[in-house]
Amino acid sequence: MQPSTLQPGAASGGSSSTLEQAAYRKVGWRLIPFLLICYIVAYLDRVNVGFAKLQMLNDLKLSDTVYGLGAGIFFFGYFLFEVPSNVILHKVGARIWIAxxxxxxxxxxxxxxxxxxxxxxxxxxxxxxVAEAGFFPGIILYLTYWYPAERRGSMTAWFMTAVALSGFIGGPVSGWILEDLSGVHGIAGWQWLFLLEALPSIIIGIVVLFYLDDHIHDAKWLSAEEKQLLERNIAAEAAQKDDLPMRQVFSKGRMWAMSLIYFSFVIGLYGVSFWLPTIIKSTGIKDSLTIGLLTAIPYGFAVIAMVLVGWRSDIKRERRWHIAIPALVGAAGLYLSTVWSANTTLAMVALTFATMGIMIVLPLFWSLPTAILSGTAAAAGIAMINSLGNLAGFFGPSLIGYLKDLTHTTNSGIYVLAAFMVLGAIVTLAMPSKLVDK
Known part of the structure; x- marks a missing residue:
């Protein structure tokens, strides 16, 4: 990770002043690596149940339907508390609430x-x-306090590489825990998995209290001149956005359209996240550590793709096609993973393209609503889109689990995920370019 690539000014075509470039570089190195680590542990705790499933279902005599429902019910708690949690964050500050x-x-x-x-x-x-509600949209909102729209696409992409990195790191680690710690001190491997992967969240949550600053003016590591420059950029952008009453946010058609787009992409994300180990296992791989190592491959390629496409989108100031094309690639990859399911190598190639496509669209999607909302409207609008979109986290895993028990294969569920990725691409292209290409 070179400073020039993390530096938001690199995406602005060199038009920024030296002071502005230096200020955003300083903000980038201060915030993004730390927020990325926070999201890695968040996402790992959310989806490590996909690895726990490899042992837990047999130990507890649970069906795939029960697993799918349990994996997905997370998102009902998330849905119910998402909007109030994000509004609270906007009121009390990111430092206390994220901790x-x-x-x-x-x-x-x-x-x-x-x-x-x-x-x-x-x-x-x-x-x-319930506990995690507000974390992800809170970070997306938090970035709007520091970066204007033309710099936020690449920064959001860097932050959201945590989703892919959690798979890249978490897959092998989870596989190792299941394989080598199973039965140690009379504790099952899947129990060790939940225990050990929870500890970093608690430790980093305490660190948040001492590390994060709520706003630009709170940052002691910025000079007075740098603070004035950055705050002026944020104020200039805010003057062009809508800060609507929450009732109007919820009634706007474009907010519902964006919720549908996000729902379509999230159903692909969590379908893959919760079922990728099972899909790989179905190709003939039985060893938990090998499965963990193989899951790292799609996520490793996804990290690179997310950063490159996010950077290019900022350079071109274009969002819709940079979202739609990867979504279609993701859909094709999902479909081909079922066609080649009997061949581990070909299936992994397809799953790699599927994961890359799905991961690319997620950070770029958030350039759409944050380009048009500010203030409390941004807090409520982002949370609304994220909470409705994340209901897909319930429907995706639950549907795959039900269809797997019904048909004894994951293929039919994967077809549904691919169809939703295509739908998301179509609705994205229907958005007015003058509204979102910033």
């Missing part, structure tokens, strides 16, 4: 090691969603 979110979700994720029945599994997943 609270991380510490509570870490505790709940760790306690999941004690589940013994489907009901307990459902309850813990629901509570995890």
């Amino acid at each position: 609270r979110i991380m510490i509570t979700w870490g505790i709940i994720s760790g306690l999941t090691m004690f589940v013994t029945t489907p009901t307990m599994f459902y309850v813990m997943r629901f509570l995890l969603g």
Whole structure:
């Protein structure tokens, strides 16, 4: 990660002053690596149940339908508390609220090691969603406090590489925990998984209290001149946006259209995230560590693709086609993974393209609503889109689990995910370019 690539000014075609370039470079190195680490542990705690499934279902005698419902019910808690959580963050500040979110979700994720029945599994997943509600949209909102729209696409892409990095790092680590710690001190591998991967969230949540600054004017590591410049850029952009009452935010058609786009992409994301280990296992791989290592391949390529496409989108000041084309690539990859399911090598190639396409569109999507909303409207609008979109996190895994029990294959569920990726691409292209290409 070179400073010039992380530096937001690099995306502005060199038109910024030396002071402005230096200021944004300083902000980038201060915030983005730390926020990326926060999201890595967040996403890992959210989806490590996909690896726990490899042992947990057999130990607890659970069906794929029960697993799919439990994996997805997280998002009902998330949905119910997303908007109020983000509004609270806007009012009390990111530092306190993000710390609270991380510490509570870490505790709940760790306690999941004690589940013994489907009901307990459902309850813990629901509570995890309640605890984590507001984290992701809170970070997206937080970035709007520091970066104007033309710099935010690449920064959001850097932040959201955490999703791919959590798979790249978490896959091998999770596979190792399942393989080597199973039975140690009488504790099952999947129980060790929940316990050990919860601890970083709690520790980093405490660090947040001392590290993050709520706003530009709070940053002691910026000079007075740098603060004035950055605040002037944010104020100039805010003057061109809508800061609407929350009731009007919820009634605007474009907010519902964006929610549909995000729903379509998220259903692909969590379908892959929760079921990728199972899909790889179905190609004939049985060893948990090997499965973990193989899951790192699609995510490793996705990290590179996310950064490059996000950077190019900022350079071109174009969003719609940079979202739609990767979405279609993701859909094609999902479909081909079923065609080549009997061949591990070809299936991994298809899953790599599917993962790359899905991961690319997610950070770029957030350039759409943040280009047109500010203030409380941004807090509510981002949270609304994220909460409605993340209901796909319930429907995707639940649907695949149900169809797998019904048909004894994941193929039919994967076809549904691919269809939604195509739908998301179509609705994205229907958005007016003058509205979102900033």
